[in-house]
Amino acid sequence: MTQIEAAKTGKITDEMRAAAASEDRPIEYIREMIERGRVVIPNNTGRKARIVPIGQGLRTKVNASIGTSSDIIDVAEEVEKARAAEAAGADTLMELSVGGDLDAIRKEVIAAVDLPVGSVPLYQAFKEAIERYHDPNKLTEELLFDVIERQCADGIAFMAVHCGLTRLTVERLHKQGYRYGGLVSRGGSYMVGWMLANNKENPLYERFDRVVEIFKRYDCVLSLGNGLRAGATHDSLDRAQVQELVINCELANIGQDMGCQMMCEGPGHLPLDDIEANVRLQKRMSDNAPFYVLGPLVTDIAAGYDHISAAIGAAEAARHGADLICYVTPAEHLALPNRADVVEGVRAARIAAHSGDMVKLGANARDRDMSKARRDLRWDDQARLGLFGERAAEIRASRAPEQPDTCTMCGSFCALDNVGVHFKESLKTGGKL
């Protein structure tokens, strides 16, 4: 029985109990949200990962993606990147390798972390079609479903599957007649090529019932991939992307009715003032299914610092209701990320998620306590309360002040230590402070 099936019968599972404890929410709230398809718990009946509930009323979660490319295949490094992402505070991990022995890499990465691990099966399906038939468009339906089953059997907890990328969405793209950023989804672009070459409907849409049955066997979360996501701010909310979103929202509700845990995925690249609309559209059309966004990047000209561009968009998306944000690293658009890129990406996304949650959930008590610790020059408390206490302490120690209470930013001109001294006690004791 899947989590959503259990929730529909009123059953409380161990996973629901752990989810309630980790989020400090009533168990009944978690059960009801799972029943209504508004919360999912990515896991797998064959591999018990950390319980990370995702969805309405819960802390915004951060995903880190790792994986080999065809140019750089260093499995040990990918395993270290996965561990680094977990240590940096990622909530989920996606293993997105496209180079090397994909079955072996997936097993190694899953074994290296406690996190729920996600995947995109189209990568492996098209890679195996190329290896077997020397042509990705010769991918057979049986091979495609075999890859999905194989990845589920290895313990994958959530999978991005491009079910909503149909002939109708491709037609919409043709009629639209432009795409500033082209097609930036690897799985999406291959699937569009397959449909055009074979003049056939996407089997992931046509046989959606078969996809759902596989996922239900493992209680794996089916995350509806965004194959036509905007990869440029000028493509934001274009008709092709919205067409796919409409279908994905429809499929999310169909999958939930069939007893499968469902999520929808989103872009990509969006200007700041389109983000709220995108989240609202997804939430309204799917009856609040969990929304997983990549970034979104709010400008296309920040290469080298795209983790910041993405964090700005992710904060706005989280504020308006996005539930899981995929990190972006400083190497985005430029190269395969290394370990340092992964850590920077996770940290930037965590700031974004927390900033969104301060508004979405009113989760601002820690910020208030930090303000008071700063005001009172309590440096140990600042290190404890900060998202990155160790890093903060390291920077402070690297440029130690002459007066130990202060820091070298102002030194003896420390506003809090000197000018504020006349008000210090009254600030602390006056009113409710």
Ligand code: SF4
């Ligand atoms: S020295 Fe300046 S920056 Fe440092 S704690 Fe004092 S006021 Fe803040």
